[in-house]
Amino acid sequence: MNPGDRVRVDRDDRTYEGVLLPSSSDEHLVVKLEGGYNVGVDRAEADVDVLAEDVYEIDGKDSVGDEASEIAFDDDLPTISLISTGGTIASTVDYRTGAVTAQFDAEDVLRAVPDLAGRANYRGRVVANILSENMEPPIWQDLAEAVREEIEAGVDGVVVMHGTDTMQYSASALAFMLETPVPVVFTGSQRSADRPSSDNVMNAVCAVEAAKSDCAEVLVCMHGSESDDVCALHRGTRVRKNHTSRRDAFETVGAEPLGLIDYETEALTWNRDYQERGAVDLDLVSGLESDVELLKFTPGMDPAFLDVVEGSEGLIIEGTGLGHVHTDLIPRIEDLIDDGTTVVMTSQCLEGRVCDRVYDTGRDLLDAGVIEAGDTLPGTAKVKLMWALENADDVEAAMGTSLAGELQERSVPWE
């Protein structure tokens, strides 16, 4: 048997049928199943039957080639740019360690998800190949620049494949940096492609459909339920990964998602108004002040954490309740502000607005010069402050204004 053969593999009580792929390990077989899943099988435990030889020509990139005809340019289809940054959706299992590492580029993803064929013409591009916990602000800038170039080249929408750990931060960054006349849709995968429960095919398909839609915003498209029935479309600035492992981990905080896509019918439904395709001209303002920190206050916190921020340009505090910290910290915060650090209050409650006019502690924080971020999520507020410090004339006014849908709740309910 050789890579490219169609094979049936029996191991224990399971049978896999598909195309044998090259494997980076002598100990494992890798089989590409129908529907784009790859499965790894211990060679020693497997019985293999070759059903047909040389079904696919394997190219030098260790992937199933010769599918270009499926994605030949079609004048009747929109053109979507697929930009890869790494993450589970672009990863396979590393059989050396048993863990998942990122090693695909956008072209590989396209080949790994045949269901994408026929939906659009595609352009592929790799901006990074990292696990998303290693995402850093300079890569947000590279990514935004790549998106700008793709839109300038005339694509009808952009799909960004991104690890799920920090997707919400990257989506927020692009939402603040870009004015976009076309959809920019982040998607990823909570389960790698070799798992039977992988969400990579459905998420990628729904993301392409969203990128073809009329909603010209920076969106996150991920499973909207535990089933394979619907993907949710979230505003990049309001979304949060709220579960470590569930496929429907991503939620719009404090509201329904902006929209839904039915996987079977491809029907889109929208819960709120959105910015329509072509409503704004393309613009990119990608400057970021990197010297911004986020600090979560908890009882008993060592005030020395504030010393780390001394001389920094910005600090997001994740306070308690309506936006509080231990009152002993307020003079130190006032010193920071007097020394030029912009300090912004958010709440670890996540839902609801901060409101520092209600209690003494809050009023003292306002007197010290702390800026309120409304109901902006703490992580989003960090990204926004990085952007605002570099680009806004009036940072306080900017933090109190919704620039990209990040401010959702307009009032404290009992006001």
Add this chain to the structure above:
Amino acid sequence: MNPGDRVRVDRDDRTYEGVLLPSSSDEHLVVKLEGGYNVGVDRAEADVDVLAEDVYEIDGKDSVGDEASEIAFDDDLPTISLISTGGTIASTVDYRTGAVTAQFDAEDVLRAVPDLAGRANYRGRVVANILSENMEPPIWQDLAEAVREEIEAGVDGVVVMHGTDTMQYSASALAFMLETPVPVVFTGSQRSADRPSSDNVMNAVCAVEAAKSDCAEVLVCMHGSESDDVCALHRGTRVRKNHTSRRDAFETVGAEPLGLIDYETEALTWNRDYQERGAVDLDLVSGLESDVELLKFTPGMDPAFLDVVEGSEGLIIEGTGLGHVHTDLIPRIEDLIDDGTTVVMTSQCLEGRVCDRVYDTGRDLLDAGVIEAGDTLPGTAKVKLMWALENADDVEAAMGTSLAGELQERSVPWE
């Protein structure tokens, strides 16, 4: 007119009828309405009619006295201890500043909530009178000691009145410190007693009912919906304030609350098993290692935050996804561990277990000696580590074992 008179106050198009209370301001009248609400009215704008003089005798504590007869000891009723720590439920508006400050003790709360009468015999006790953002570990110890003494004195249940900002941390602390044969129920208020929408009466009443119940756990009792129909009972270690201002801000993360109380019928319903009254003997282990910090990782975080923790006994990391940080931080974390700091991983996703066996980054963290906290909430994990470092023989084993209901989800769903 004098304090103690029954009055009718007209201001604009509103009419208030109740008992005039002493006011700390010459500019405002304070009227105790039926049902326990206090309302403040600008004296200059108010028309006042005295309906009856000297209806209540006002004692030196500026509260409505002579209600002791209503709460005389009744052999047929259980005895509940009300312990006050401060917070909105024990506060009135400070008319000097327009903000809310804590100034009531437990006796005042009892008098302010006549609806509590007839439900139990009460003992009142003040452990602290602070806003809950100023709560600190030594006060948790004082509170736990007070609860122990009350239970030793024979009460049938304990209600702890606490500010909502840090209630979840304090409830966790008591859950780890106490083995209790009776219910210990935290309650508080999201809206102060002078607001028409105050939740203080219903929460206090439901907390007393919960303290009379068969559930001998450390619970949080707060509004379970936006209406005044039902209170939810949450395990202290699994509850989180998830909204800055809503009355039903408190939620059991990732599950239904442990139980519900119907406000009208006082009927209790339970969603899961609980520890029954008398199942364990009273025990208090209140030692805490105070040198434990919590650090939330976000993209672009300054690694210098880890320097603050150098030499500390413990560190909780709020990582991304399944429990990750930027891989550049791993050697620094390993150094911390080698120097004796216990480092525990939780997830900022809040729902779902950390699982550092899936990805390279996680495996490297485990190799560095990081301990996983399962699906323990980050704030709860901080409190637990403080307790475990002082009292557990094997801290790693303790962090992986549910000591007080803090570990809820047993497996990553796709394992």
